[in-house]
Amino acid sequence: MATGLGFLLSFTAWLAPGLPLAMFDAIASAVSIEIGVDYTLTVEPKISGPTQHVDDLFARGVTDVGFLCPPSYVWLRQPSVTSVVLAPLAPVFDDIRDQGRPVYFSDLVVTTDSPYRRFTDLAGARVGYNDRSSLSGYFSLLHHLDEKGLDPGFFGGFDHVGSHVGALELITAGDLDAAAVDANVLRTWRTDNPGRADRVRSIADIGPHPVQPIVLRAAAAGRLLPPLVRALSHEATLESVARCGITVSPRSTTGTSTSSNP
Amino acid sequence: MRYHGFASINDGHFDLIEPMMPLGRRDERFPVYGLAGTGRSDRLSQD
Numbered sequence: 353m354a355t356g357l358g359f360l361l362s363f364t365a366w367l368a369p370g371l372p373l374a375m376f377d378a379i380a381s382a383v384s385i386e387i388g389v390d391y392t393l394t395v396e397p398k399i400s401g402p403t404q405h406v407d408d409l410f411a412r413g414v415t416d417v418g419f420l421c422p423p424s425y426v427w428l429r430q431p432s433v434t435s436v437v438l439a440p441l442a443p444v445f446d447d448i449r450d451q452g453r454p455v456y457f458s459d460l461v462v463t464t465d466s467p468y469r470r471f472t473d474l475a476g477a478r479v480g481y482n483d484r485s486s487l488s489g490y491f492s493l494l495h496h497l498d499e500k501g502l503d504p505g506f507f508g509g510f511d512h513v514g515s516h517v518g519a520l521e522l523i524t525a526g527d528l529d530a531a532a533v534d535a536n537v538l539r540t541w542r543t544d545n546p547g548r549a550d551r552v553r554s555i556a557d558i559g560p561h562p563v564q565p566i567v568l569r570a571a572a573a574g575r576l577l578p579p580l581v582r583a584l585s586h587e588a589t590l591e592s593v594a595r596c597g598i599t600v601s602p603r604s605t606t607g608t609s610t611s612s613n614p
Numbered sequence: 615m616r617y618h619g620f621a622s623i624n625d626g627h628f629d630l631i632e633p634m635m636p637l638g639r640r641d642e643r644f645p646v647y648g649l650a651g652t653g654r655s656d657r658l659s660q661d
Contacts, residue, residue: 494634
């Protein structure tokens with residue numbers, strides 16, 4: 353199919369491998385098949401999305417489609433930037449707290465045998481965050497502190513640890529007391545690490561947050577958006593995701609959500 | 615993890631997190647420890 357997009361479609365997943373890479377690969381594959389081109393999928397494991405301070409891969413035409421954390425979309429949609437266009441469809445996970453909406457939660461995770469029972473117990477504790485583009489691990493925690501009239505100085509440490517999974521590894525090793533972790537990453541980690549799943553527990557949740565969006569390079573959105581929406585609407589796409597090891601239920605009938613009040 | 619498919623969203627979906635963004639700038643007065651980096655890596659290609 354002639355799309356004017358060249359022979360290679362470039363996807364970037366800032367959310368893997370905390371969220372399953374297979375999920376993003378299944379989506380990338382479906383979109384590429386719909387357009388009729390090959391694709392690359394690049395993983396950015398060290399940050400949840402582009403920041404205001406780094407190179408804009410969309411503006412430079414390096415990547416066509418991105419899976420990223422909401423703060424990055426908020427930065428990239430600023431009138432001075434506008435290098436991306438929002439895809440009008442977003443994933444819905446089966447966390448019971450989500451209630452079928454395109455939202456997700458942070459779980460405030462500690463070790464099972466720790467003395468911490470509630471957020472206020474974390475005064476002086478060693479708390480970690482994945483990165484400064486993350487809504488669930490960083491901004492939601494800052495907002496939660498701010499609502500209580502506190503700042504990160506409330507904790508004994510507030511350390512950048514690189515990823516949600518990295519935070520979980522440090523917590524289970526006893527090198528970190530707590531972290532706010534994307535609830536879907538936590539569930540994936542528990543599935544992947546059955547021997548350690550019961551070594552952590554959540555003492556509170558923060559959310560709901562607007563779920564991580566799919567964004568398109570603005571300069572190509574006119575040609576990319578229709579096939580992307582068609583691809584995400586195919587039952588075959590959901591079945592493809594299921595073949596990657598993620599169970600798929602019938603398509604959500606949820607409508608537009610504008611709620612986001614962590 | 616189960617996955618329910620896709621639901622419609624629009625730009626307003628993200629409006630309520632915009633007020634959180636200044637909290638990140640305020641936090642920059644606190645030191646950053648641990649791992650850092652934004653390097654690209656692990657390119658996967660479909661043959």
